[in-house]
Amino acid sequence: MGYLAEEVGYPFNQIPMEAYISFAGGTEGWGSMCGSLIAPIQLIGMVAEGEEKSAMINELMAFYTKHPFPEYQTGEFDLPKVAVNSTLCHVSVTRWMDESGMGPRGSAERKARCAGVVADVCKFTAQMLNDYVDGKFKAGEFTAPSVAGECMACHGDNVKPFAFGKESCTDCHEDHR
Numbered sequence: 001m002g003y004l005a006e007e008v009g010y011p012f013n014q015i016p017m018e019a020y021i022s023f024a025g026g027t028e029g030w031g032s033m034c035g036s037l038i039a040p041i042q043l044i045g046m047v048a049e050g051e052e053k054s055a056m057i058n059e060l061m062a063f064y065t066k067h068p069f070p071e072y073q074t075g076e077f078d079l080p081k082v083a084v085n086s087t088l089c090h091v092s093v094t095r096w097m098d099e100s101g102m103g104p105r106g107s108a109e110r111k112a113r114c115a116g117v118v119a120d121v122c123k124f125t126a127q128m129l130n131d132y133v134d135g136k137f138k139a140g141e142f143t144a145p146s147v148a149g150e151c152m153a154c155h156g157d158n159v160k161p162f163a164f165g166k167e168s169c170t171d172c173h174e175d176h177r
């Protein structure tokens with residue numbers, strides 16, 4: 001967003017970057033949706049519309065769950081790359097700390113990892129938007145976990161208790177099928 005403000009100017013230079021700081025830590029440390037996704041989702045919504053906008057945002061969310069973060073490394077550490085199967089900050093950070101053996105949350109390694117996440121998400125978004133502008137964007141390289149569709153076939157509209165979502169249901173629920 002800051003880069004666009006410098007390169008393109010209006011309307012991106014009208015948005016105070018301070019507005020995004022509170023999304024760190026899944027919004028002020030609540031561990032909700034990973035803050036690296038917020039600005040890219042907003043940016044996609046600022047340049048695309050309709051079905052392609054939704055497709056790109058779905059692609060980004062699914063990419064986040066499947067990409068072994070952090071591909072981008074600052075060079076200070078050799079950080080293990082872990083796919084986290086969720087877009088939630090709590091799950092993302094905790095699973096990475098578990099599998100890498102690094103942490104705690106305040107450690108320099110964890111901070112470098114999340115900086116790498118931001119870089120990877122921005123790179124993916126920029127590449128996707130460039131493809132979109134060139135008329136080359138194709139949806140479907142990354143998709144929501146198939147288990148979500150299988151569970152939602154009942155719990156979406158047909159069977160109580162009703163639920164909704166595209167995250168990996170079996171991360172939190174037992175598969176009772």
Ligand code: HEC
Pocket residue numbers: 147150151152153154155159160161169170173174175176177
């Ligand atoms: C064939 C339809 C069907 C599918 C597919 C299905 N469910 Fe269910 N699910 C039910 C029904 C019916 C109940 C209610 C059972 C009851 O009340 O004893 C239920 C209950 C539940 C409950 C609440 C009770 C409990 O067991 O904790 C959860 C949570 C749940 N399902 C999650 C899932 C998840 C996750 C998936 C996919 C892995 C899934 N369901 C797939 C039909 C389905």
Ligand code: HEC
Pocket residue numbers: 088148149151152155161162163164165166167168169170171172173
């Ligand atoms: C990050 C964890 C998480 C994920 C992922 C998740 N759920 Fe849940 N789900 C919960 C929590 C927490 C509740 C509320 C507490 C409860 O009832 O178990 C809940 C409630 C439910 C209920 C109602 C259970 C009841 O007893 O009334 C169903 C059905 C359900 N989820 C299905 C799904 C399906 C289908 C998916 C995938 C599309 C999914 N959940 C993904 C955490 C999750």
